[in-house]
Amino acid sequence: MADDRTRVRVEVEGRVLVLTSLEKVMFPGTGMTKAEVVGYYREVAPAILPQLKNRPVTRLRFPHGVTEQSFFEKNLPSGAPSWVRRVTLVSPHSRRADELVTYPLIDDVAGLVWLGQLGALELHVPQWRVTGDGTTDDEAAAARRQRGADRVVIDLDPGAPAGLHECAQAALLVRDVLAGAGLTDVVPVTSGSKGLQLYAMLPTPTDPEQTREMAKTIADHLQAEHPELVLSSMAKQARSGKVFLDWSQNVAAKTTICPYSLRGKKDSPFAAAPRTWAEIEEGAADEIALDQLTPRQVLDRLDSLGDILNAS
Template sequence: MADKATRVRIDGHVLSLSNLDKVLYPEVGFTKGEVLDYYSRIAPALLPRLTDRPLTRKRWPDGVSGQPFFEKNVPRGTPDWVRTVTVASPGSTRDREEVEYVVADDLPTLVWLANLAALELHVPQWRVGPRGGVRRPDLLVVDLDPGPPADLVACCEVALLLRDLFDADGLRAWAKTSGGKGMQLYVPIAETSGETTSAYAKELAGKLAHDHPELVVSSMRRSLRPGKVLLDWSQNNPAKTTIAAYSLRGRETPTVSTPLTWEEVEGCEEADALSFGPAEVLDRVEELGDLFAELSTLEQRLP
């Protein structure tokens, strides 16, 4: 017998939520209802990370033991109250087809996406305006990806070196885990071109790779990566997206891409110490607030 749908009203919109008891993370028995609960409760911190940003979703309709798929275009049956925006596929030529994205600006849209088993939420470093016009990037992101046996502890060591370079240029950076083995550093900036942010991030990555060759690599060549941390500056290409802060990950257990304090980065001695699940992240936000709050308001200029 099919699971009976549950109808709820959120901010004036009626949603039909289905299969709430379905287990999406079999290893720990974490259900779709628990996914919906997490996204509903984390929304005040998560939504500012998604607002005005075309959203790429990674969905696991059969749970994380099943086959996932990335989704950019709006799915069939999208409610008419969901905000969408149609833009040229980033990095494409004029004659390539456009993409109609979902833009998750509000709680009903976030809950609707969670009901579709959109566990992972990925966003670009640029936004769209109120009429859908594409704006220039307002974030610079460097992805720190460890090549085994390097791990999150090594990423933290590199993050501190990278923070020092940002500091030297008068820039403040914020750190978060990827929800997996790596992490990302974010620098909120005044809107500038993707070419400019990419070139600046590439320059810093190259400097660290030169100064710390035993620890850092800036080349994408896989043969160079074992035991080192790749500084992936290419995340600043307008065609790229990065996992949003506070998004779940589709791993064996429900980990979360979690903002960190610099004290936590400085004190990292075990990778597992900076791995957080939904309940822990909700507790952290209650205790520490949204550690990424300033990213929505601070504009810094690249040197």
């Protein structure tokens, strides 16, 4: 139990929260504390909240920091504030209609601060949103209706010794194929881990089965055209030195790291960060030009470049 002296009552946009253990070091490699995690999510809120809006949030929690045990959490935990929006859906991996999961829907700064207090460093979301807002029984029922996917995401996962340099080269190939399919609103996002994702915005909500097939067709095509660089197979033994185009992230039951989310990596804190195509082109030409970004770099870029993803 946290020492009472570490308990702090804060008011965030009219919501009162009790924060504890703010001095706890979450990233020993740099000394980043829980207070700094909460501070990051407060600062990045204007950019990350549009990405979270009406998307059920699965959290990767690190209660005692990134070097200790972590766990994925889908259900809203007991003791969650009553004001946290929520939606109840059939469990994505269940074959029965009565196996339900109640997810949080995070749409305000207070919700982000609450997640930071829980040690929820990583926020993962699907490529679709729900309707309704889940604040009353009637609205909760409406919120069970899933909209179609509003984007196609292709996850570029490098197999060592390949890295971001090879991911950038593959990203340019994917961009050209997407453009040929009429999808020109495409934003690259370095994942904060090893690779990057490409988000192609769809003009109208689309059945996730169709977006999955679209992504798989692109991956299969590029593997056939560039077998030395691109892989569409999930076989891990074949990934060495290549970039796996993970088309499966578009399945309705799958989630992807939310843009602007922190990553719970043991070396240093990084965040998923939208990038410009100029950066990707430079990274494709130069082996050391592209790197993952720290939370501070993400916030500085928002100040200087604005919100690349939400402006698209």
